[in-house]
Amino acid sequence: MTNDEGRGVSSAAACMKPSSLSFAWAAKALVLGLLLLPGCAKKTACLVEQDPATLSCSPTRLFALPEKTNTLDVTAMAYSAKSVAGSSRAKPRAANGALLTDQVNAIAVSPDLLESHGLRLDQKIRLKGLGEFVVMDVMSPRHTRTIDIYFGSDHAGALQWGKRELTISWE
Secondary structure, three states, X not given: OEOOOOOEOOHHHHHOOHHHHHHHHHHHHHHHHHHHOHHHHOOHHHHHOEEOOOOEEOHHHHOOOOOOXXXXXXXXXXXXXXXXXXXOOOOOEOOOOOXXXXXXXXXXXXXXXXXXXXXXXXXXXXXOOOEEEEEEEEOOOOOOOEEEEEOOOOHHHHHHHOOEEEEEEEO
């Protein structure tokens, strides 16, 4: 048996019907899809919006673009309850009225970070290498691109921290 160009055609290919060729292609595509999709299927969007009846999730959430993250290099200083209240016995409060305790991960930000960079009170931000903090206070207008990290009652720790450069990020 020969094709139009005179070359020999294998008997197996000649006997195959078009439907069996498309089935072989579909099987290969299925295997390829199973190899490539596990990373997509494990996105947290699926865990949040999963329909228990169908075990599927919304395609808009599955393939959504990540939220924009803002980052900025700032000067970081430290403050303690003693520097806020004047004595270690007084109970300091943040600008939003919340009581500052040793367990609170609070920061104060310079006014320009609120006005020009879109930060706001009660917003969560990440300090590179330190974790997540909440913007709970505003510093004096004389500071720019600066944050103050609240050290609770650890006044010596705040003094030891001193002044450093950090990267902050927020959504």
